[in-house]
Amino acid sequence: MSSPPRIPAFHRDAGRFLADDARVGWHDQALWHLRAKRDKAAAATPDWEALRDHAAALKAHVLDQLPELWTRFSANARAAGWTVHFAADAAEMRATVHGLLTAAGVRRVVKSKSMLSEECGLNPHLEAHGFEVVDTDLGERIVQLRHEPPSHIVVPAIHLKRAEVGELFHRELGTPAGLDDPTALAHAARADLRRRFLAAEAGITGVNIAVAETGAMVVCTNEGNADLGTALPPLHIAVVGAEKVVPTLDDAGVLLRLLARSATGQPITSYTTHLAGPDPRRPGHACHLVVVDNGRSRLAADEHHRRALSCIRCGACLNTCPVYRRASGHAYGTVIPGPIGAVLAPAMIGTAAARALPFASSLCGSCTQVCPVRIDLHDQLLAWRRQLADEGLVPLSKRLAMRAGAWFLAHPRLFAAGGWLGRRLGFLARLPIPGPHRLWLRHRGMPDLPADSFRAQWKNRHG
Ligand code: SF4
Incomplete structure (x- = not known):
């Protein structure tokens, strides 16, 4: 079995999209707008x-x-x-x-x-x-x-963006340069398509x-x-x-x-x-x-993942997914992107080819919450992660980190000591140190760490 790539393709391709902050912003908002319309329709x-x-x-x-x-x-x-x-x-x-x-x-x-x-x-x-x-x-x-x-x-x-469509139509359909009015662009496309319909x-x-x-x-x-x-x-x-x-x-x-x-x-x-x-x-x-x-x-016969076949391709799980909204569909590298794409891909194209995708999720469960046919999307993603780990398709660095984390969490005194140290040294994460954690912090602020641990705060409040 070949070793997994150090940086999965999803991260690399999402990184390309994330490099344009303005685009990420309106992409996120446009999809959230669809989610809001879905909520209104559901409530009505x-x-x-x-x-x-x-x-x-x-x-x-x-x-x-x-x-x-x-x-x-x-x-x-x-x-x-x-x-x-x-x-x-x-x-x-x-x-x-x-x-x-x-x-x-x-x-x-x-x-x-x-x-x-x-x-x-x-x-x-x-x-x-x-x-x-x-x-x-x-x-x-x-x-x-x-x-x-x-x-x-x-x-x-x-x-x-509209302007990009305008440039494309200027190049391909001969519309005036600089035209980015949506109605005018739609009319230009319609005129071209009408000709194609009649000749088809x-x-x-x-x-x-x-x-x-x-x-x-x-x-x-x-x-x-x-x-x-x-x-x-x-x-x-x-x-x-x-x-x-x-x-x-x-x-x-x-x-x-x-x-x-x-x-x-x-x-x-x-x-x-x-x-x-x-x-x-x-x-x-x-x-x-x-x-x-x-x-x-084959998928219908798989009792763990067959529910993914219930999908009616409404796109609601894409519109609500915080990862999809920021990474865009091309980062997934599959025909169906987003949460349902990440669930379908390991079954349809194989776990080795799709091994990065079940990790392209915060597991917040928002996808499951909106799915009209109640596919348990975030549970499915977790099940795929488990299977990828069983098949040895998770990168060695992640496997070692998970093992170390499990050991650490199983020792309460060590966990408390680590928390004490972390609260004092957390400021180091804000320093411009190279390394993979930079990716994580590029679009997120490091929160101020509290002076006391959760346990200490609980004890102070409740005795
Ligand atoms: S929300 Fe459900 S039905 Fe809609 S695309 Fe996603 S998985 Fe398919």
């Missing part, structure tokens, strides 16, 4: 907590019934005219989509937001084979033009919910781009993760009530569309669905 929804309980139970039931639900879904979807494909992994998903586009003689594709297609590397694969793939969600389009991945699962370009020969969408009892797919966007991408081209390919199925329309309603409120504080996503199969009024209209496993069955 009767029985919000009961709704969360219901959704958690529903998702647990779904994970127990995945094969049965997909069998039922497939029968109903095929009856409605969908062609249903199953892909075991990312390579099979790419090959299936590639094959469908090639068979239909398609070269120009419009695509709405799909974290699954990011996970499977669909865009780079298709582009390498000569397809033109245009992301049509505004945030996705911005990061596509910048040749970088999304930094958030709901607001993909949240890490960028196929539309690819993600899926928020697949409903087994109807065989229909629910797709949510705030821009209507998925609707246009499925209504204009003659070929529609939907890609869905195997965990996204629910038994009934009423179940979909439960998740939809939670999704938009948790994501942005909206009562419902602006365009919540039920796609029911090919339109009989459009001759030659073809609809395909690719159901992708890519490790999900």
Whole structure:
């Protein structure tokens, strides 16, 4: 087993973002604003907590019934005219989509937001084979033009300033130099995208919910781009993760009530569309669905971590996480960032590759508090840390420090003596000494240390 890197990549990449204090400040505030809107929406929804309980139970039931639900879904979807494909992994998903586009003689594709297609590397694969793939969600389009991945699962370009988008559009879309008015920028993007929609020969969408009892797919966007991408081209390919199925329309309603409120504080996503199969009024209209496993069955069988599959990708745990808000999504180096990304990554890409991520958390539990489907995110992170330690994937320095700490805490007299010494020498931490603790203190002040220990203060007050 190779030894862990001395400085995990998360720290290095977060450090790049943290170097720009102003950017960190507004990134933090923008996400906290979303969190505040989520709180307001939750408070205004009767029985919000009961709704969360219901959704958690529903998702647990779904994970127990995945094969049965997909069998039922497939029968109903095929009856409605969908062609249903199953892909075991990312390579099979790419090959299936590639094959469908090639068979239909398609070269120009419009695509709405799909974290699954990011996970499977669909865009780079298709582009390498000569397809033109245009992301049509505004945030996705911005990061596509910048040749970088999304930094958030709901607001993909949240890490960028308006002025940066203005410069990008000036370069790529020919808007006037210095234009940074959001409405004018959105109009410029819309004009460019409209042209692409009209020329597209196929539309690819993600899926928020697949409903087994109807065989229909629910797709949510705030821009209507998925609707246009499925209504204009003659070929529609939907890609869905195997965990996204629910038994009934009423179940979909439960998740939809939670999704938009948790994501942005909206009562419902602006365009919540039920796609029911090919339109009989459009001759030659073809609809395909690719159901992708890519490790999900394996995770569903893991009793410790399977709850992570309940995620409905609302982004609330990202918006509330003090680490994500300051480090930004790119620091995680994974398709899904934030607390849920740090929980999913060890299961999906392996503990060795993702070993830094479960430590990218203060374990404050704020993520667990807001998760609409009650995933125990901070407990999951702790469980992964334990597993990483068992697998020897925690750096030696940390292991030795933890052992020394445990020994120290197990000896009360030594602990008291250490406290006495620490209170007298704590000022040393403020000195410009090089070393790893500098990273910790760069964005934090060292508090004044009390003159007496907690025990002494307790004794003085309570006798
Ligand atoms: S883990 Fe929960 S809070 Fe985080 S994105 Fe998924 S559903 Fe939302």
